[in-house]
Amino acid sequence: xxxxxxxxxxxxxxxxxxxxxxxxxxxxxxxxxxxxxxxxxxxxxxxxxxxxxxxxxxxxxxxxxxxxxxxxxxxxxxxxxxxxxxxxxxxxxxxxxxxxxxxxxxxxxxxxxxxxxxxxxxxxxxxxxxxxxxxxxxxxxxxxxxxxxxxxxxxxxxxxxxxxxxxxxxxxxxxxxxxxxxxxxxxxxxxxxxxxxxxxxxxxxxxxxxxxxxxxxxxxxxxxxxxxxxxxxxxxxxxxxxxxxxxxxxxxxxxxxxxxxxxxxxxxxxxxxxxxxxxxxxxxxxxxxxxxxxxxxxxxxxxxxxxxxxxxxxxxxxxxxxxxxxxxxxxxxxxxxxxxxxxxxxxxxxxxxxxxxxxxxxxxxxxxxxxx
Amino acid sequence: xxxxxxxxxxxxxxxxxxxxxxxxxxxxxxxxxxxxxxxxxxxxxxxxxxxxxxxxxxxxxxxxxxxxxxxxxxxxxxxxxxxxxxxxxxxxxxxxxxxxxxxxxxxxxxxxxxxxxxxxxxxxxxxxxxxxxxxxxxxxxxxxxxxxxxxxxxxxxxxxxxxxxxxxxxxxxxxxxxxxxxxxxxxxxxxxxxxxxxxxxxxxxxxxxxxxxxxxxxxxxxxxxxxxxxxxxxxxxxxxx
Numbered sequence: 001x002x003x004x005x006x007x008x009x010x011x012x013x014x015x016x017x018x019x020x021x022x023x024x025x026x027x028x029x030x031x032x033x034x035x036x037x038x039x040x041x042x043x044x045x046x047x048x049x050x051x052x053x054x055x056x057x058x059x060x061x062x063x064x065x066x067x068x069x070x071x072x073x074x075x076x077x078x079x080x081x082x083x084x085x086x087x088x089x090x091x092x093x094x095x096x097x098x099x100x101x102x103x104x105x106x107x108x109x110x111x112x113x114x115x116x117x118x119x120x121x122x123x124x125x126x127x128x129x130x131x132x133x134x135x136x137x138x139x140x141x142x143x144x145x146x147x148x149x150x151x152x153x154x155x156x157x158x159x160x161x162x163x164x165x166x167x168x169x170x171x172x173x174x175x176x177x178x179x180x181x182x183x184x185x186x187x188x189x190x191x192x193x194x195x196x197x198x199x200x201x202x203x204x205x206x207x208x209x210x211x212x213x214x215x216x217x218x219x220x221x222x223x224x225x226x227x228x229x230x231x232x233x234x235x236x237x238x239x240x241x242x243x244x245x246x247x248x249x250x251x252x253x254x255x256x257x258x259x260x261x262x263x264x265x266x267x268x269x270x271x272x273x274x275x276x277x278x279x280x281x282x283x284x285x286x287x288x289x290x291x292x293x294x295x296x297x298x299x300x301x302x303x304x305x306x307x308x309x310x311x312x313x314x315x316x317x318x319x320x321x322x323x324x325x326x327x328x329x330x331x332x333x334x335x336x337x338x339x340x341x342x343x344x345x346x347x348x349x350x351x352x353x354x355x356x357x358x359x360x361x362x363x364x365x366x367x368x369x370x371x372x
Numbered sequence: 373x374x375x376x377x378x379x380x381x382x383x384x385x386x387x388x389x390x391x392x393x394x395x396x397x398x399x400x401x402x403x404x405x406x407x408x409x410x411x412x413x414x415x416x417x418x419x420x421x422x423x424x425x426x427x428x429x430x431x432x433x434x435x436x437x438x439x440x441x442x443x444x445x446x447x448x449x450x451x452x453x454x455x456x457x458x459x460x461x462x463x464x465x466x467x468x469x470x471x472x473x474x475x476x477x478x479x480x481x482x483x484x485x486x487x488x489x490x491x492x493x494x495x496x497x498x499x500x501x502x503x504x505x506x507x508x509x510x511x512x513x514x515x516x517x518x519x520x521x522x523x524x525x526x527x528x529x530x531x532x533x534x535x536x537x538x539x540x541x542x543x544x545x546x547x548x549x550x551x552x553x554x555x556x557x558x559x560x561x562x563x564x565x566x567x568x569x570x571x572x573x574x575x576x577x578x579x580x581x582x583x584x585x586x587x588x589x590x591x592x593x594x595x596x597x598x599x600x601x602x603x604x605x606x607x608x609x610x611x612x613x
Contacts, residue, residue, distance in 0.1 A: 006477040017465050208459035215455040216478045
């Protein structure tokens with residue numbers, strides 16, 4: 001125990017003496033939260049819609065004004081499809097809406113009519129979101145016509161329309177920033193913990209002090225745990241700091257217990273810190289550790305469900321995610337913060353994270369060699 | 373020399389692939405001796421020291437340090453020894469006292485004992501004023517004296533010094549050897565590697581290594597007689613050519 005405390009004491013002295021460390025600890029969370037949450041926003045605010053109105057009727061202009069009234073669209077008109085296509089090629093148009101001739105006439109005589117929508121699907125996600133928005137507006141317009149046509153077809157007007165009321169649980173305003181900032185918190189602690197622990201041990205190899213440690217009768221697990229605890233404390237501090245920023249800037253709700261959150265975070269961090277230490281027992285230089293850590297982090301983070309729900313990933317990806325600690329912690333942190341889930345609801349996740357923590361840490365202790 | 377050897381190496385061999393770094397080394401070191409390992413760079417001195425310290429396993433051979441086996445009892449060996457590596461190994465960003473305290477605590481010394489002993493040590497070295505200076509801010513010669521003092525701070529039975537005086541001026545080297553003699557007077561066995569031949573004359577016995585083999589092992593005086601030389605430099609040149 002005393003040996004572990006000795007190492008912790010030494011690490012803390014070194015960390016606080018390191019002039020590049022403190023800025024990293026304080027600036028990284030601010031930048032990540034403020035920049036990434038705004039930048040990684042999937043909400044579509046200004047979809048560029050180019051309208052070619054070949055009908056120029058009262059119905060077509062009503063439809064266009066519906067789009068103009070929506071906050072999601074920036075509407076411009078164009079004379080020919082060719083011009084519109086050119087704009088799309090220049091990335092100036094996201095959607096082209098073509099209203100054919102006789103649009104109004106067909107609607108009255110045949111009781112149905114058509115329009116054409118063309119989407120710029122370079123980014124499939126934006127295209128499908130634009131599609132959904134367009135459909136919402138057009139179907140609303142449709143309903144207006146049916147209701148207004150009551151004077152023409154009285155029997156239609158007596159239909160009761162079904163009114164769908166949506167209510168979005170746990171994020172009632174569908175605020176994307178809440179979803180994102182909770183995910184960014186996970187990235188924050190993952191990056192900090194993995195890099196700091198990974199670089200720290202291998203640095204002792206580079207400067208040669210590890211030899212002096214290895215020639216002492218220190219126990220392997222003392223050394224690894226002594227290296228792990230200082231960074232665990234720093235990462236938990238980072239989480240607290242990040243939570244405060246997210247709460248102040250994005251009004252991130254904190255519905256569940258903070259004790260539970262930090263408890264699970266500590267278990268999760270044992271895995272990432274352990275991985276960092278494990279990598280640095282194998283690597284010889286800081287660059288090597290950076291490369292390996294970067295590779296793992298990129299894969300794990302993108303698969304973790306920070307941007308896209310893991311449920312919509314292909315089967316094999318969901319299976320891979322079983323061994324992705326970040327995915328599990330991502331779930332848990334959102335459950336605790338946004339839903340207020342308690343221990344009973346996240347038992348499974350805690351159990352899995354604990355198993356990872358213990359196995360990764362034992363791997364690091366096992367792989368650390370005092371004698372080569 | 374009499375008594376049981378504190379270091380005993382029989383047929384010590386270390387191979388890295390096809391390269392034989394240590395080829396069948398046989399030597400005994402007795403308690404209280406200053407034993408020198410002399411050789412050119414790349415002769416295999418550091419490899420041998422690392423094996424004796426339990427930092428690296430030999431490929432074959434029977435080696436005992438303070439009665440413990442280097443294959444199975446490395447951790448027991450580590451309690452008995454001190455080590456100062458060629459690569460400077462105090463923490464640059466810690467102060468003199470913090471470095472001493474860190475290693476002393478790892479060896480299980482009590483805080484009170486560490487405090488008083490550090491004070492005595494720094495007074496003896498005339499270095500008390502630098503107690504709270506960071507290692508990176510003190511000159512190389514001092515760093516090496518401190519590294520040596522740290523290596524014997526926990527009173528080991530044996531201390532291994534791997535080219536401890538590399539890169540320092542002759543005066544500082546002389547002062548360093550005064551420290552070695554003081555430690556030897558306290559009963560610590562000294563195992564030192566060097567490629568400075570004047571230092572070889574300071575040792576009780578030396579073994580001269582060349583290309584992984586021990587080519588001569590005796591007291592400096594006997595070696596000089598045997599090779600009809602006036603100093604170790606001549607001996608070394610005659611042996612290694």
